[in-house]
Amino acid sequence: MTFDSATADRWTSIALFAMGVAMLIGGYTMDRLEIRQIHPASIPGLVPMILGAAMMLCAGLLFLSARAAHSAVAADRGEHPKHSSAESSPNLFFAASYSVVYALALVGSMPFALATAIYIAVFYIHFTWDKTAPIHQRLMRVGYGIGFAVIGAYAIASLFQYGFLVRLP
Numbered sequence: 001m002t003f004d005s006a007t008a009d010r011w012t013s014i015a016l017f018a019m020g021v022a023m024l025i026g027g028y029t030m031d032r033l034e035i036r037q038i039h040p041a042s043i044p045g046l047v048p049m050i051l052g053a054a055m056m057l058c059a060g061l062l063f064l065s066a067r068a069a070h071s072a073v074a075a076d077r078g079e080h081p082k083h084s085s086a087e088s089s090p091n092l093f094f095a096a097s098y099s100v101v102y103a104l105a106l107v108g109s110m111p112f113a114l115a116t117a118i119y120i121a122v123f124y125i126h127f128t129w130d131k132t133a134p135i136h137q138r139l140m141r142v143g144y145g146i147g148f149a150v151i152g153a154y155a156i157a158s159l160f161q162y163g164f165l166v167r168l169p
Contacts, residue, residue, distance in 0.1 A: 009066035017059035023052030047164075094126060112168035113157040121149035 027045030098119070106115035124145040130138070160166045 006066045006069050009069075010063055013059040013063035013066065016062070017056050020052045020055030020057075020059060023048045023055065025052075027052060091127070095123075098123065098126075108169045112160075113153045116156055117149040117153035119149075120152045121145045124148055 027048030027050075030043065030045030030048075032043055102115065102119040106118060109115075122145075125142055128141055128145070130141070133141075157168060160168055
């Protein structure tokens with residue numbers, strides 16, 4: 001079984017855009033707390049509205065990227081980009097199972113920032129690993145993964161602690 005990944009990305013972007021619109025509208029229509037003299041900027045729907053708008057932006061970028069990738073590959077090869085399910089199914093299984101391991105095993109058993117850094121590093125390295133690359137390129141990939149993980153984990157933990165005022169495990 002084969003599929004056209006550019007088409008899958010376009011359909012996924014349409015679904016994500018629709019969910020972003022729903023989140024934006026849902027957040028906007030949430031009850032306001034102005035009756036209780038609470039500042040209008042602290043509306044309960046503010047975070048869903050921001051996330052919905054961000055999801056819509058990312059969905060639009062995914063759609064444009066898929067369109068450009070499809071056009072470029074089709075022009076270069078005279079064919080559509082195809083990937084086998086034998087290649088994609090293990091990646092889907094890895095992403096799903098590793099996300100469950102992160103949520104159930106890593107978070108809570110160690111500091112949140114460390115768990116998140118491990119998650120980001122392993123995820124990045126898994127999906128960018130090239131078995132045919134020379135050893136120095138693979139070591140650089142591991143270094144990039146660790147660097148992205150440290151920066152990303154610190155940013156995420158800081159956002160939760162100082163932006164959302166959440167106590168992290």
